[in-house]
Amino acid sequence: MLSTDGATRAVCMQKPIMAVTGDETVATGDMPAYQIRAPATALPQGVVMAASPGSLHGPQQLAEEATRKRELRLMKNREAAKECRRRKKEYVKCLESRVAILEVQNKKLIEELETLKDIYSPKTD
DNA sequence: AGCTTGCAGCGTCAGAGCTT
């Protein structure tokens, strides 16, 4: 008899999706299924925190500060995009293997149905 | 060899949603 294969229970990060932010865990209903927020990442190496606003003086420093902020944002976004793509690939792989498993299961069920039909259908001779 | 096409990966921007 067919049993529910353990592997078919594998889900690709389906709901409830939990977003982990720092040490808190929050339910998020409308997040893409593959998205599990990682804990806040440390600053990439080589990134120096900007000076506090109080230490800024002329327009030169303000411009430098703006540039620094932009570069930091771009760098963080670059990393975030990489991580996002990695997760998405993982999610798609997971879905693909689930499809493969379900196709096999479906085929077995169809075969079983045919067998049962043969057994229980009234004979006409 | 040179050209074309399809694919994968990357960086950036914009916008939505979440956090502080």
Add this chain to the structure above:
DNA sequence: AAGCTCTGACGCTGCAAGCT
């Protein structure tokens, strides 16, 4: 409200395969 994170969309680049 401001700042942050995540992700879809877009354009660019490099590579491999197929074609002429």
